[in-house]
Amino acid sequence: MPWFVIYTKPRNEKKVAERLEKLGIIVYCPLVTQIKQWSDRKKKVQKPLFNSYLFVCLEDKERQNVFQVSGVVRYLFWLGKPAEVRNEEIEILKESLKGVMSSVEVTSINAGDILNIPSGPFKGKEGIVKHINKNSLQLILKELGFLITLTKEEIQ
DSSP, X not given: OOEXXXXXXXXXXXXXXXXXXXTTOEEEOOEEEEXXXXXXXXXXXXXXXXXXXXEEEOOGGGGGGGGGSTTEEEXXXXXXXXXXXXXXXXXXXXXXXXXXXOOOOOSSOOTTOEEEOOSSTTTTOEEXXXXXXXXXXXXXXXXXXXXXXXXXXXXX
């Protein structure tokens, strides 16, 4: 079954995901843990990686079922058709959010270089080095279309 991308009302991602699961729809809402600090306390909170977006896995003929849930706005479209995400890309997202990051052997890397990632969740993926500074490296993953940052420890 293909994965589709749905757009939700702002800050409704987790609620919509929960409601869709109750309908028996397979949903993936990538979450990242952040530490929020107030004047009197700190708290770990889980926030969606992509604001207002969820991934749903269902047959094409079942696509309309998501609109039974309040908070669902529309499907994301690409070239006039609902955008489909390959299962491998969803798996890569899941693995990358487990905190496992690839190791990159640093020899002489410059901005604009194409880098093949040797291990980790992005193993075998090619990326273009966007920016290098003293402690990190930004890499654009061409195939997935997003930017990752590897810290000095992850590059070693």
